Amino acid sequence: MEENIEEALSAYDKLLAYINENIPLIGEPFQLFGLEFSISQVLLPVVFLVLINTIANLVRFILVNKILSKYIEDKKTVLSIGNTTKYIILFFGLLFALMAIGIDKDSQLNFTISTSGDNPLMFFELIRVIFLLVLLVFLSGKFKTVFVKQVMSRYSEDLGVNQSIGTIIQYAVVFIGGLIIIQSTIELGSLNVLAGALGVGIGFGLQSIANNFISGLIILFERPIKVGDRIEVGQVTGDIVRISSRATTVSTNDNISIIIPNSEFISKSVINWSHSGRKIRFHLPVGVAYKEDPAHIKSILIAIAKSHKDVLKEPEPDVLFTEYADNSLNFDLMVWTSTYINRPTILKSELYYLIFEKFKEHNVELPFPQRDIHIKSGYHASEK
Numbered sequence: 001m002e003e004n005i006e007e008a009l010s011a012y013d014k015l016l017a018y019i020n021e022n023i024p025l026i027g028e029p030f031q032l033f034g035l036e037f038s039i040s041q042v043l044l045p046v047v048f049l050v051l052i053n054t055i056a057n058l059v060r061f062i063l064v065n066k067i068l069s070k071y072i073e074d075k076k077t078v079l080s081i082g083n084t085t086k087y088i089i090l091f092f093g094l095l096f097a098l099m100a101i102g103i104d105k106d107s108q109l110n111f112t113i114s115t116s117g118d119n120p121l122m123f124f125e126l127i128r129v130i131f132l133l134v135l136l137v138f139l140s141g142k143f144k145t146v147f148v149k150q151v152m153s154r155y156s157e158d159l160g161v162n163q164s165i166g167t168i169i170q171y172a173v174v175f176i177g178g179l180i181i182i183q184s185t186i187e188l189g190s191l192n193v194l195a196g197a198l199g200v201g202i203g204f205g206l207q208s209i210a211n212n213f214i215s216g217l218i219i220l221f222e223r224p225i226k227v228g229d230r231i232e233v234g235q236v237t238g239d240i241v242r243i244s245s246r247a248t249t250v251s252t253n254d255n256i257s258i259i260i261p262n263s264e265f266i267s268k269s270v271i272n273w274s275h276s277g278r279k280i281r282f283h284l285p286v287g288v289a290y291k292e293d294p295a296h297i298k299s300i301l302i303a304i305a306k307s308h309k310d311v312l313k314e315p316e317p318d319v320l321f322t323e324y325a326d327n328s329l330n331f332d333l334m335v336w337t338s339t340y341i342n343r344p345t346i347l348k349s350e351l352y353y354l355i356f357e358k359f360k361e362h363n364v365e366l367p368f369p370q371r372d373i374h375i376k377s378g379y380h381a382s383e384k
Contacts, residue, residue, distance in 0.1 A: 052093030060086040077145050084142060088135070129181060136177045144170040163227040163243065164220050171217075171245075208261075212246045215262035219243060225265055225272055230341050232271035233264055239342055253343065278338045279312070284348055286355060287328035289365035294321050294329060300362060301333045304354045310347065312336040328367030 064082040072078050144166040152162035220243070225231055229240045231250065238252040248265065250258045273280055288297055298319040305317035312335075320332040333351070340347035359366065 048096075049090075049093055052090060056086040056089040056093075059089060072146060072150055074145075074149050077142070077149065081142055081146075084138065091131075132181045133178055136181065137174055140170045140173045140177070143173070161226065164223055167220055167243065171220075208263075209246060212262045215266045216243065216245050216248075218266055219248075219262060224275070225270065229275065230273035232273075233260065233268060236260065273341055278341050279336060280338070280341050280344075281315075281334055281336050282340075282344055282347060284333040284335070284351055284355075285322075286331045286333055287325065287367045288331070288359075289367050290329060292329065292364055294331075296362075297329070297331060297364065300358050300364070301331065301355065304351065304358055305333060305335045308335075308347075308351060308354070310337050310339045311351075312338065325367075327369050 060082040063085055064078055068078045068081060072081075147169065148162045148166040152165060156162055219225060225240055225243070225248070227240050227243060231238070231240060233250075236250055236252070236258050238250040238258065240248060241251045241257070242249040243262075247259045247261050250260055252258065286297075286301065298321075301319045302317055305311050306313070311317060315336050317333065317335045320334065322330045322332050324330075333355075335347075335351070337347060358364075
């Protein structure tokens, strides 16, 4: 790799020398940031970057329209991979242009950051490691998206399971790739100072981030919650749409996204409506007047429940006679559903509408508060 770069730089130097010999005007040197440049040294990299940008756009077009569209159905993923490829080509083109004009490891701008270890840690080395780590995280995220949507979806219909497997693989790739990048680029001894500073930062200011990250790993491995689950935590009720390394995104019925730190799901009680499946039983309390026949009321409620298309036939709906209240006979209509788990209020409202219509049709009297008042006239002899 280094030999290829040196050959390319040698060819670039020969081209630059040829231009300076034939067009002396643009070969005159000038000072910039304490470094000596010529117009040709600035103009040629600009032309090179324009050419690289044209090539990058062409590669992106071929990837998006000719190759990836045949294998990946998600258009957003296709566009994202195409744009990522383009930016990577542009970055390496820019890197080569900077090296061509003398901004490389031997440049005056490449100062020493740490002198620990046998080899000092240089500024450009640190920048390169940071870029490669960011690129690794970004590409692993794109790989996870493709893996979940294009590979795992063929073998499992459970989106939560697919997302958990994809995220675990992404973390493993980032961890192993990060170790390889750091060990192959920087001597570990030179990172002692930075590692010590990072440890102090985690101890004081980053402990909540570390706590949320570890909580995210616990969530992924234990899977108390997963993408697609209907949950209640604190005052928040909604569907989980994303579990990241730091926080979990919950979407409410009002289409409001709420970002909850992962530690909340570990340290607090969480109600998971769909942990063991999306088949849920709802309870609808119903009260009628004392003059009504309980058996007749039960038959009406059962018929109403069975007539609703989203109430499951198995298990069958049931009615419990719960109590003799002060003013009413109270019943509990129990129905099972798998489609209204994220809209329980809607199902209850629809059933209550049907109950009201049927009660009106069968002349069922609804309860109202009743009080007996006893009035006594006169006084007892002892009170006179």
